[in-house]
Amino acid sequence: DVGRLGAGEIFVTSISKDGTGKGFDTELIQSISSQVGIPVIGSGGGDTLEHFIQAIYQGRADGLAVASALHFKKLTVSQIKKHLLKQKVSVRPVI
Numbered sequence: 001d002v003g004r005l006g007a008g009e010i011f012v013t014s015i016s017k018d019g020t021g022k023g024f025d026t027e028l029i030q031s032i033s034s035q036v037g038i039p040v041i042g043s044g045g046g047d048t049l050e051h052f053i054q055a056i057y058q059g060r061a062d063g064l065a066v067a068s069a070l071h072f073k074k075l076t077v078s079q080i081k082k083h084l085l086k087q088k089v090s091v092r093p094v095i
Contacts, residue, residue, distance in 0.1 A: 017045030
């Protein structure tokens with residue numbers, strides 16, 4: 001796998017989900033995370049707090065990237081982190 005070639009993590013963007021606000025491509029993220037031994041970062045489509053939980057628990061993402069939901073002020077970083085903490089997801093401290 002790419003980890004043996006020196007990759008430290010994989011950043012997965014679902015182009016078909018990117019910017020749609022319809023949720024992360026949990027199937028794509030899970031299929032990759034189940035095949036590699038390095039962290040997988042999911043991107044594309046996250047727009048609600050539930051989308052983040054689904055990507056972590058169903059997609060098995062180690063981390064997530066978000067843009068539109070923050071740019072358009074649908075969510076804040078603090079809201080996302082607090083929700084993840086309530087769902088027993090390890091996150092960096094909320095500042």
